[in-house]
Amino acid sequence: MTITQIQAKKGVEKITAITAYDALFGKIFDNEVDFILVGDSLSHSFGGNSDTLSIGIDEMIYHTKAVCKGVKESLVVGDMSFGSYCNESEALKNAIRFYKETNAGAIKLEGGLNRVGIVKSIINEGVAVMGHIGLMPQFARSEGGYKIKGKSEESANRLKEEALALQEAGVFAIVLEGVKHEVATEITQMLSIPTIGIGSGVHCDGQILVWSDAFGFFTEFKPKFVRRYLEGEALLKGAIREYVKDVKNQNFPNLDESY
Numbered sequence: 593m594t595i596t597q598i599q600a601k602k603g604v605e606k607i608t609a610i611t612a613y614d615a616l617f618g619k620i621f622d623n624e625v626d627f628i629l630v631g632d633s634l635s636h637s638f639g640g641n642s643d644t645l646s647i648g649i650d651e652m653i654y655h656t657k658a659v660c661k662g663v664k665e666s667l668v669v670g671d672m673s674f675g676s677y678c679n680e681s682e683a684l685k686n687a688i689r690f691y692k693e694t695n696a697g698a699i700k701l702e703g704g705l706n707r708v709g710i711v712k713s714i715i716n717e718g719v720a721v722m723g724h725i726g727l728m729p730q731f732a733r734s735e736g737g738y739k740i741k742g743k744s745e746e747s748a749n750r751l752k753e754e755a756l757a758l759q760e761a762g763v764f765a766i767v768l769e770g771v772k773h774e775v776a777t778e779i780t781q782m783l784s785i786p787t788i789g790i791g792s793g794v795h796c797d798g799q800i801l802v803w804s805d806a807f808g809f810f811t812e813f814k815p816k817f818v819r820r821y822l823e824g825e826a827l828l829k830g831a832i833r834e835y836v837k838d839v840k841n842q843n844f845p846n847l848d849e850s851y
């Protein structure tokens with residue numbers, strides 16, 4: 593799946609996406625979705641941290657590399673970690689690392705008007721960029737929590753301005769996270785590039801979910817926008833208990849499972 597093929601889906605069919613953080617799950621999701629995001633949600637969902645801020649660029653590159661090994665068909669997008677694109681030279685250096693050290697087809701970074709210069713430089717250097725506006729988890733600590741965007745006219749106008757500026761800067765798609773669905777619909781209609789929604793309603797051009805949320809492995813809390821397609825934690829708990837029981841009862845391994 594190429595960036596051009598993803599863009600061609602706008603207005604034709606919905607774009608599908610999920611996160612993955614390793615080769616094993618990259619392989620499972622490959623060819624089932626249009627793109628796989630190696631999100632910095634890794635820090636929160638798998639790293640045991642309370643937010644996405646503590647993960648570094650080396651870790652993001654390590655995990656993106658792993659996902660790329662498992663993925664043959666879907667586009668892989670690597671997330672720029674907090675602090676890895678705070679100025680143009682850092683941003684360029686780290687974005688280029690994704691292309692040099694992994695097979696990712698694009699990188700994603702959070703931010704609107706404040707990132708336009710950085711986005712342009714990265715794209716000028718030949719690295720494809722996906723934007724991310726609305727609720728930006730990298731800003732959750734400074735904003736005092738995860739805040740839904742587009743509730744006021746001012747916020748809605750700001751989002752529209754940011755979306756247009758990012759499109760103008762050359763991003764190939766924009767993630768709209770936690771944006772009031774009416775505003776996300778307007779932005780989607782306004783742009784010629786696809787919008788990828790997460791908690792932003794059905795009228796975005798595509799949808800993305802964090803896999804451990806969608807499949808019931810991350811159960812600390814369930815945001816309103818998550819639909820669970822599997823009760824993964826319960827299934828896995830059942831399986832580990834079966835295994836432990838079999839070991840204790842000397843029911844595992846049997847002769848066929850022994851050398």
Ligand code: KIV
Nearest residue numbers: 611631632633767790
């Ligand atoms: O880090 C992530 O997984 C993301 C998605 C939720 C869009 O940015």
